[in-house]
Amino acid sequence: xxxxxxxxxxxxxxxxxxxxxxxxxxxxxxxxxxxxxxxxxxxxxxxxxxxxxxxxxxxxxxxxxxxxxxxxxxxxxxxxxxxxxxxxxxxxxxxx
Numbered sequence: 423x424x425x426x427x428x429x430x431x432x433x434x435x436x437x438x439x440x441x442x443x444x445x446x447x448x449x450x451x452x453x454x455x456x457x458x459x460x461x462x463x464x465x466x467x468x469x470x471x472x473x474x475x476x477x478x479x480x481x482x483x484x485x486x487x488x489x490x491x492x493x494x495x496x497x498x499x500x501x502x503x504x505x506x507x508x509x510x511x512x513x514x515x516x517x518x
Contacts, residue, residue, distance in 0.1 A: 440497040443517050471512045474505045
């Protein structure tokens with residue numbers, strides 16, 4: 423069996439990042455514990471795919487700090503809304 427590689431003609435990223443893989447370590451730890459696809463290399467760069475259900479669980483279970491996590495909460499909520507609007511069951515993140 424072979425694995426074929428196709429050129430990517432168009433890749434469109436959101437204007438702002440949703441979280442920082444190096445600084446928001448609790449986010450990635452939650453994803454590891456609750457299921458996601460991790461296609462990052464040893465430097466932490468690459469592609470991850472997170473089920474919308476995992477993102478929703480994160481929003482409901484994460485212990486939010488009153489002084490500093492609001493950007494993260496808004497970003498994850500926006501990702502969930504985008505996924506619903508686009509009939510997606512996962513959200514893909516390009517980490518670089």
